[in-house]
Amino acid sequence: MTYHIDVQNATNDTLPLSETDLTALANLALRDHQSDAELTIRLVDAEEMTFLNNTYRQQNKTTNVLAFPCDLPDAVELECPLLGDIIICPPVLLEESMQLNKSLQEHWALIVIHGVLHLLGYDHIKDEDAKIMQDLEIKLLAELGYGNPYDLEGNDLE
Template structure:
């Protein structure tokens, strides 16, 4: 199994993971679900995040991660999953507010977004339980804590 990640850094933030980390986390999310996958990850700042969130979700302000699944015709068999836009300032702020390590929160956002590209969602309680359980399992396999349990002081 292989995962190709096209990483675009369009943020002024300094605390951005390495390309290798993004690939590791996306690969962990895809593991056992596809043989090969391709996705783009664009790390953005709040202005672009707010613009994308308003345009595609009709919500004000930036959010942590936006997922844009590839819309390919059924007859086209490409490993393209789609695109993620991750707002670095929001991820950094949330990690501090939630008392989580920055690396763990970045990993969670990449895994969460990648699962959305794979068709998982959390619109209703049943789907949310399935997705959150899978996120927790993947993160714990990577030695990160459960992202849905309150953190102890770092």
């Protein structure tokens, strides 16, 4: 399979992961996806994330990640199907990693994988769906040498 991943950094933040690292994480989450795919990972500041979260989820606050699956009509034929966009807010990830006592790299890995899984149709609204999604996240993170991110007391990551 061929995966095209476009990383856009719209922040002035120094990031803990390179564009190559972000692409590798997205590729890991896409590994079992059975067709070519294209997606964008966009890194934004808290102001832009708050605007997007308010506009699309009616929540006037920042968040760590938003996923926007692409929903093109069937009549649109592309050489490489668009999965959608993942929007990540680095300042929120920094704050969360400190609160959770996790390395920044480990938290970024979770959030990138989480966003890609949303683009692939996974969700966590219902408990049974959340279990499926979280089990896959745990499996992929273990391949990277990271522990279960949901083992923490008080962890309210969605």
